[in-house]
Amino acid sequence: MVRADKRQLEQVLMNLVVNARDAMSEGGDVVIRTQSETFEKAQERxxxxxxAGDYVKIQVEDFGTGISPEHRQKIFEPFFTTKRTG
Structure with missing residues (x-):
């Protein structure tokens, strides 16, 4: 059983992979891994x-050329994009 909205999780992963693909104009790979994790005690942040309990970890990694230094400080701005209009 998963305590998540299936459609939202699917949309997040699709957006992440599509954005990574679009950013790798010179090629690269996107890797998605899953792994079972058990927390013996509660995790706080x-x-x-x-x-505490059993969970599944989803890890997404891309092996493209990376983000240019001038864009790194903007990547968490909600409407920032490097894509052309249209």
Missing amino acids: DSAVIP
């Missing part, structure tokens, strides 16, 4: 708490 800031105000979020993940209870």
Whole structure:
């Protein structure tokens, strides 16, 4: 069982992979891995708490040329893009 919205998870992964593909104009690979994880005790970060239990970790990695230095500081801005209009 997964405690997630299947459509949202699918959309997040698709957006991530499509954006990575579009950014790798000179080629590269995108790798998606899954792995079972068991937390023996609760995991806390800031105000979020993940209870102890069994989970699945999803890891996405791309092996493209990388993000240019002038774009790195902007990558978490919600409307930043390097794509042309249209």
